[in-house]
Amino acid sequence: MASNLDHVLVAISDPTRRAIIGRLASGPARISDVAAPFDMSLTGVCKHIKVLERAGLVRRTRHGRENTLELSAEPLRDVAQWALKYERFWNARLDRLEDYFIKKRRNENEAD
């Protein structure tokens, strides 16, 4: 049984699929539009999309003959979380990320 983290990590290990994620981050798009920039057949891109769907990284909605794809980035939170388990091995950087949240909270409180 492959866990979802498995599927997600496999999905993001391919540069084409990461590019698709990047594309969808700027808004939903049809399969053909997502495929257009790639020097690859539509079928090839479709296969990548299926891998992304299996990982729960992309949602699809059919509208007639068109398929609108939408990013569903939640699984990437698990990726970040997994990597952050090892934060203590790069502590200097973590402090910076921690600072970010501390500052963010401070700013939010000031805004109140």
Next chain:
Amino acid sequence: MASNLDHVLVAISDPTRRAIIGRLASGPARISDVAAPFDMSLTGVCKHIKVLERAGLVRRTRHGRENTLELSAEPLRDVAQWALKYERFWNARLDRLEDYFIKKRRNENEAD
């Protein structure tokens, strides 16, 4: 040219290699010791270690006939960073990550 993020994401996409990372998080170990828990030949584990080395996730030091492996988790910071680029897509959860840091500041331990 495959970037290092490429190598790192490929490296962590395999469960055996993630298990090796997990093992090394609790301290350096010899190849044989790392290999022991796996139902796999030593050669098989060696190949996984080579993939981890290529990604810069494992450092090796020879001591006579023994190879001590040490986790070098810095590249995982890049993974976290990459995933966090999409944080705005799971904003509700970002608060939970924020909680994580708050809890961490209160407690202060945990690993693996």
Next chain:
DNA sequence: AAAATACTGAACCAATCGGTTCAGTATTCT
């Protein structure tokens, strides 16, 4: 010196991966 230990490289293998083409199915446009 001989035996055991700790790996390593090479050759091999089956399965998966990333890609293709081609043919087909809906759906929409003219």
Next chain:
DNA sequence: AGAATACTGAACCGATTGGTTCAGTATTTT
């Protein structure tokens, strides 16, 4: 109705992956 559009499934292909075994090289132990 006919043509164009937007995909999809199946079959295929070569390269890569994850594993194996076997033989070999250092190194350490006895």
